[in-house]
Amino acid sequence: MSTQTFDHPFFARFWTVLSAHESGAMKKMRKENLAGLTGRVLEVGAGTGTNFAFYPDTVTEVVALEPETRLAPHAAQATASAPVPVTVIESTIETMPAVEPFDAVVCSLVLCSVADPDGVLRQLNSVLMPGGELRYFEHIAQPGWRGQLQKVADATIWPRLAGNCHTHRETERAIAGAGFSIQTARHEATFPAWVPLPVQEVALGRALKGA
Numbered sequence: 647m648s649t650q651t652f653d654h655p656f657f658a659r660f661w662t663v664l665s666a667h668e669s670g671a672m673k674k675m676r677k678e679n680l681a682g683l684t685g686r687v688l689e690v691g692a693g694t695g696t697n698f699a700f701y702p703d704t705v706t707e708v709v710a711l712e713p714e715t716r717l718a719p720h721a722a723q724a725t726a727s728a729p730v731p732v733t734v735i736e737s738t739i740e741t742m743p744a745v746e747p748f749d750a751v752v753c754s755l756v757l758c759s760v761a762d763p764d765g766v767l768r769q770l771n772s773v774l775m776p777g778g779e780l781r782y783f784e785h786i787a788q789p790g791w792r793g794q795l796q797k798v799a800d801a802t803i804w805p806r807l808a809g810n811c812h813t814h815r816e817t818e819r820a821i822a823g824a825g826f827s828i829q830t831a832r833h834e835a836t837f838p839a840w841v842p843l844p845v846q847e848v849a850l851g852r853a854l855k856g857a
Contacts, residue, residue, distance in 0.1 A: 649737035651713045657809035658716035665694045675834060676700050676754065679783045679850050685749030688773060690739050690766075691756030693717055695724025698732050708732040709748070711739060714809065739766055747775045754783040755848075757817050759810045767824030774855040780826055786833070786849045787814040799844040813844040818851065825856035 677700040684704040689697060692710035694717055701708060710725075710732055712718040718736045725732040737743070739760075751770045760766045770780060787793060796814035805812055822828060831851035837843060 649713075649735070649743070650741040651715050651718075651736050651738075652809075653715050654809045655716065656807065658714055660807075661717065661809070662694055662720060665696045668696065671834075672836065673700075675783060675848070675850060679754065679781050680752065683750050683752075683781065686746070687750045687752055688745075688748040688770075689752040689754070690770070691753065691759070692721045692734060693755075695721035695728075695732075695734070697752065697754055698724045698728035701728065701730045701732075703729055705730045709745065710734045711737050711742060713738045739769055745773070748773055748778060749775055750779045750781060752781045755785065757782070757820070758785045758812050758815055759805075759808075761810070763815060763817070763820050764824060767820055767826070771825045771855055776855065778855045779829075780821065780853045780855075781851075782817070782821065782853070783848060783850050784817045785811070785813050785815070785845050786817050786847060788847055792844065792846060795842065796844040804844060811845075818849055821851075821853050826853035827856060828853045 676697055680700050683702060685706055687705050687708045689708055689710040692712040708730060710721060712721050712734060713736060718734060722734045725734060751774060757763050787796060793814060800812045800814050829852045831849060833847050833849050835847055837846045
């Protein structure tokens with residue numbers, strides 16, 4: 647099976663700048679989302695490698711997938727300052743080379759951009775060891791006027807500008823539907839409530855592979 651990659655020049659430039667200037671609050675959420683991980687970890691959609699610095703030393707190996715050809719080199723550079731061994735592979739999860747099962751999977755701001763989130767989540771479940779866990783940090787659908795804004799954004803310009811990001815997705819419902827058991831979950835605002843952007847709130851949580 648050959649791997650699949652993407653080339654979104656505008657999004658790649660935008661994300662490279664944005665990830666280099668993340669707020670302290672975003673960095674804190676990334677660190678909290680990775681806390682307590684052990685063993686071999688698969689990270690899906692590594693971007694520029696923003697997570698790498700926050701992996702605890704109880705992790706023995708990270709295999710990081712990044713299909714965006716303009717972001718993967720940045721992720722590869724970020725491995726040099728990671729406290730744990732990280733290997734970057736230019737591939738989607740759907741076309742990932744065969745590997746041994748993982749102890750955990752990490753998804754950070756990526757399930758909004760995959761074409762088939764339900765299928766991807768089932769595949770993530772399948773590559774985990776029994777009792778393995780999913781750590782997620784994702785944009786989610788919101789109610790009210792922002793939810794309506796999300797729907798309009800998703801149906802028009804947002805996915806084309808933001809690397810296929812779809813903001814109005816019931817991600818936690820999809821996680822449960824793929825056979826995971828959500829153990830902990832919380833929602834955090836990334837912008838003030840009045841900011842008219844579709845990506846204001848994120849969900850952070852830990853889910854276990856189903857039997």
